[in-house]
Amino acid sequence: MSALKAFILHLERAAGRRANVERLRARLPIESEILPAVDGACLSAAEAKAAYVRSRFAPRYPFALGLTEIGAFLSHRAAWRRIVDEGLDFAAVFEDDAEIDRERFAALLDFAVAERSQWNYVLLPAAGLERPGADVVRRGEFALLRPYSPPLRAIGQLVARVAAERLLSITAPFDRPVDTFLQMAWVTGVTMLVATPTLIRDVSRETGGTTVQRKRMGAVQRLHHEMMRPIYRAKVLALYRRHGAAANR
Numbered sequence: 001m002s003a004l005k006a007f008i009l010h011l012e013r014a015a016g017r018r019a020n021v022e023r024l025r026a027r028l029p030i031e032s033e034i035l036p037a038v039d040g041a042c043l044s045a046a047e048a049k050a051a052y053v054r055s056r057f058a059p060r061y062p063f064a065l066g067l068t069e070i071g072a073f074l075s076h077r078a079a080w081r082r083i084v085d086e087g088l089d090f091a092a093v094f095e096d097d098a099e100i101d102r103e104r105f106a107a108l109l110d111f112a113v114a115e116r117s118q119w120n121y122v123l124l125p126a127a128g129l130e131r132p133g134a135d136v137v138r139r140g141e142f143a144l145l146r147p148y149s150p151p152l153r154a155i156g157q158l159v160a161r162v163a164a165e166r167l168l169s170i171t172a173p174f175d176r177p178v179d180t181f182l183q184m185a186w187v188t189g190v191t192m193l194v195a196t197p198t199l200i201r202d203v204s205r206e207t208g209g210t211t212v213q214r215k216r217m218g219a220v221q222r223l224h225h226e227m228m229r230p231i232y233r234a235k236v237l238a239l240y241r242r243h244g245a246a247a248n249r
Contacts, residue, residue, distance in 0.1 A: 004030040004109065006092040007079045011037040011071075017096045017207045024098060029106040035079055037096075040071025053173045057187050059235035061176035062228040073178040076154065077171060080164035089116070090160040097204035098126070098155050104199050111142040112158055112195075119144055120163040123182070123194045124156030126202035136193055144193040150183035150240045151192070156200045163190045183236060186243040 006028050010021050025032045043051075052070050055061070065073075079093045092109075112122065118137045122144060125131070129152065133145030159167075166189055167182075174181060185191050 004091070004113075005086070005088055006030055006032040006094060007035045007082060008032060008094045008096055008098075009037045009075045009079060010034050010096040011039060011075075013039065014096065014207075020099065020203055020207050021096050024094060024096075024100065027100050027102040027105070028092075029102055029109065030092070035075070035082065038071040038074040038078065040067035040069065040074075043067055043071060051173050053175055056173065056175035057184065059232060059239065061180065062232050063225065065177065069177050073171070073174050073181075076178045077168060080159060080168050083159055083161050083164040084168065088161055090158055092124075093154075093157045093159055095155045097202055097207055099201040099203045100156075100199055108142055108195060108199055111139055115139065115144065116160075119158070119191075119193050120160040121182075121190045121192050122158040123151055123154065123192055124158065124200050125151055125194060125198055126153055126155045126200050127198045128202075129153050130196065130198050131194060133194060141197065143196050145196055146191070146244065147194050148241075149237055151194055152179050152183075153202075154179045154182060155202055158195075166190055180236075183240060185247075186239055191247070 008021055008024060010017065021034060025034070040048075048067060048070050051074055052065055054064065076093070079091070082088075083091045090112075108124075112119070115137045131145075131147040131149055131151045133147035136144045136146055138144075170188060171181065182188065182190075182192055
């Protein structure tokens with residue numbers, strides 16, 4: 001596995017997560033590199049404006065992104081850029097609150113390599129966020145599924161170079177959070193498969209909580225979020241299922 005590589009996105013000021021990053025690197029059975037995450041709080045107005053626009057794709061994302069969400073998306077774009085620039089066939093990309101078991105993750109990578117022709121993007125969900133789906137390929141204890149509903153949380157990913165190229169080309173600029181955007185295969189042209197069983201544990205609560213801080217919302221803004229979120233998710237689910245049905249014809 002020496003030819004494979006992992007990138008770990010780490011916000012340098014999130015000192016509480018550094019120890020977990022080092023544990024993750026020690027447990028990875030492949031070469032790894034800490035990739036400094038983009039600190040949204042340090043983005044200039046011009047940088048944020050260049051990276052992010054409202055309402056680029058349908059369905060319209062109903063909420064404005066904060067600077068930390070913009071920084072998180074730019075961090076993932078930086079990882080995709082490295083995959084392309086280094087000419088990697090694929091790479092693992094982790095957020096810095098991921099924890100893995102070394103031996104089982106090595107076995108998952110063996111499976112992913114053996115079935116490389118079946119995928120270009122694989123989400124590695126955190127425990128508790130698994131979604132049921134239809135088997136694309138199954139070998140031993142591992143399988144790649146096409147989820148029945150769009151999964152969330154890009155805590156771990158296997159990203160092929162062809163997927164990284166496509167994602168980079170279509171996210172300059174972007175209009176919604178990275179995990180929400182990755183659901184939209186009808187826009188990205190990248191089919192998101194999910195690996196099972198889940199091998200990643202989210203340790204964010206043990207390492208200082210989320211680094212994607214949002215502004216406190218007033219009562220009116222909170223009501224707006226509560227009303228619009230299920231409407232948006234229903235639109236995404238309908239398009240996701242329509243695209244999946246068309247792809248399976």
